[in-house]
Amino acid sequence: MVKVVLQEQQRALLQRERSLASELEACLVGFEGADAYTNTLRQLTTFLDDLFLLVIVGEFNAGKSACINALLHQEVLEEGVIPTTHQITTIRYGEEQHERLVEQGVLEIQYPADFLQDISIVDTPGVNAVLREHEQLTEDFIPRSDLILFVTSVDRPFTQSERVFLERIRAWGKKVIIILNKIDLLRTPKDLAAVMNFVSENCKHLLGFEAQIFPVSAMLAQQARSALGHTAVDLWQNSRFGALEEYLFCTLDQAERVRLKLLSPLGVMQRLLSEINSSIEQRTALLTEDAHTVETIDEQLQLYREDMEQNFAHRLSEIENIILEMRARGDRFFDESIRLGRIFDLIQGERIRQQFEHEVIGDSAARIDQTVQELIDWLVEHEHRLWQDIMEYLERRRKTSVRRDNEMIGSVGRQFDYNRRTLLQSVARTASSVVQTYDRQTEAVELSQDLRSAVTQAAIAGASGIGLGAAIVAFVGTAAADVSGILAGAVILSLGLYIIPARRKRAKRSFEAKMDELRLRLRHAMTEQFQKELNNALNRVNDAIAPYTRFVRAEQKKTAAIQEQVNAINSAVTALHNEIEQIGA
Incomplete structure (x- = not known):
């Protein structure tokens, strides 16, 4: 009777061991490097009845x-x-x-x-x-x-x-x-x-x-x-x-042999689980470092965006200041020029325009063009430096990764190791290629054309094909000519005592409104184009690192799922081991 009970108990325990071995084998499906474990598990289930x-x-x-x-x-x-x-x-x-x-x-x-x-x-x-x-x-x-x-x-x-x-x-x-x-x-x-x-x-x-x-x-x-x-x-x-x-x-005796026979596959499973846990821990550690690499690059890109936006606002204000200075000189020009004492000069519109160009516009066109060119050079230089920083960081990360991974080949998994190294090196090579082939002059010319086209089309319609500063000044000059022309016509029609001050006030308001409109449209157009160029630069970096990022996230998700399953199986194996140890105790 005892023998029959023992056999019934043995069959039930053997079935539980087979189930655990099958669960562990299923858990490892798709886990690169698990073939050796799978073969051992299959041997276990084969020899359980021997x-x-x-x-x-x-x-x-x-x-x-x-x-x-x-x-x-x-x-x-x-x-x-x-x-x-x-x-x-x-x-x-x-x-x-x-x-x-x-x-x-x-x-x-x-x-x-x-x-x-x-x-x-x-x-x-x-x-x-x-x-x-x-x-x-x-x-x-x-x-x-x-x-x-x-x-x-x-x-x-x-x-x-x-x-x-x-x-x-x-x-x-x-x-x-x-x-x-x-x-x-x-x-x-x-x-x-x-x-x-x-x-x-x-x-x-x-x-x-x-x-x-x-x-x-x-x-x-x-x-x-x-x-x-x-x-x-x-x-x-x-x-x-x-x-x-x-x-x-x-x-x-028979009972002791049964006990050892039942414990034997559990010991093997515990050994495999220990090795699998070690591999998972190493893989998790590597992926954590990889995730940190991605986070670091994301942080660098975010800081780059913040720094660029902050510096762009400062550089844009320099251009706006040139326009504001023209506006201030325009106010003084109208105050000094549109008065009774210069009634005969006012009648001559061409002379007024020449004087306006000399006293109000002056060298503003050249100053605007120079400031814009400095802005373009600044954009090009910083994108180049961004790629350099990423390349140098990834190269340091790659060297550290290779040195550490070489110590763990075989336990982490060769294909996993190869994939992550290849992707990391691919990003580093892309950054290196960009840095080595980056033609600042060509980039600056292309950016200049894009920026000028976008700004002149948005801010000064019909002014494309000339320098940005010249386009802006042409708009200013046109506005001044319109005002002075109206004024001159009004003077010819009437020289009443109150006509000139009223016209001067109206001219100033009109000129100031046009300058404010120009400044706002210029700010909007240049900001929009700057954001477009900034996003393009950041997108190029993100596109280069995207495969590496996707790999890290996918492997982290898969590794975490396997770790959870392995922990559950390990607990079940330990509990069954303790139960069998009590047989005959």
Whole structure:
């Protein structure tokens, strides 16, 4: 009845593990670099229904094959002082001894040992094997294991390669039993105690777990199988192999094997989740820096706009001041010229116009043209400087990014890394290209034509084709001529005492109104054209950085969604792990 309940419980737990593995696999769809995780998850679900898997690892010549032969009571595997295990060897139950190559690098041996009906054994190449592919085969097989027997030798206990390999397999959350082989080489129990203490302390301080150590002599155990009487008993006792068999075949009963079998895939999932979290954290950190880069450029563009608008207002006021000065001189001109004392001069309209041009207009046209040209040069120079600033900033950012990313290739994801670098470099190259090919003179000429055309069409109709200053002055001159002409005609008709002051007042009001109208229309036209040019400059920068910005935002959204899913799955895996740990407790 207990067995039936255990089987029901096991099936339910296995189903939950399969569901979690499927959720994690689905979560990683589209997450670049997740193929290796997906393959491991699929292996997990495939091997969940297999027999309890006992994996033997260790350096070559530590006696892995000898220990397995001692467990099987027969020399099933080849032994030697040089590497003899050239592939993964799985040993399963069979009515007769038989072997076959089931896949590349994996040999299956069937053998009629009773305990193999519940347990499968895997023999692996040495972790320090000459051929690196042997080590890779061993590491690929570790996630499938339910219990790992780590074989080390008293003559070379806990070597550097063994420590490194133990760190790797412990990261998979597997239960590890240490077999200290070849104790027959030690002279005294004190020597054995010293070696066991050495291995135990290294496990505790370097790997962080309390080691369960079985000191054995596989050679004496095998000799005991062929000896007789007291000799066989003595050899068996001296081999101390009985304690290992007691653990594997009795202590490790069905309930315990079920518990370890259930914990095994959860340990693998926790390892994968840890690696995925690490990759997500690194990716998130990079994307945060990328987002900061985009924000910094946006801030630079906003500050550029504010500075340009503020400086433009100052430069526009310089042009307006020239017009206001003309207006002031015009007021003085009318006050001084349109009076009874100059009645004969007023009759001569041409003379009045010449005097107006000399005293009111003066060099205003040249001053306006010069101020406008300075405005144009200022616009061109600042757009060029904007691209320079962006190029230099992105180049510093790119160098920092490359230096840091090189340390994380493989964990972050190569395609992700390639995409973000390519986009970042593309923006930097665009900025560099603009800076290198920027023809200030050509840009200034084109901007001058656009500005003059826009202003003259909006402010002084029909004045296109001449300089902006000349166009404005022509408008002013026309207004003055109209006023003086009207005045001259009025004087000829009547020389009444009150006519001239009235006409002077009317002329001043008309001239001032036209100057105000001109100033406002000029301000509106130039401001509109300036905003158009400013927006064009900023849009060119935004267009260059847009692909990079879209990539960063899309990856941030995708990464955040995966992080949320991974956290939920991790919580579920931890809860299930704790639940299984309580079985049989």
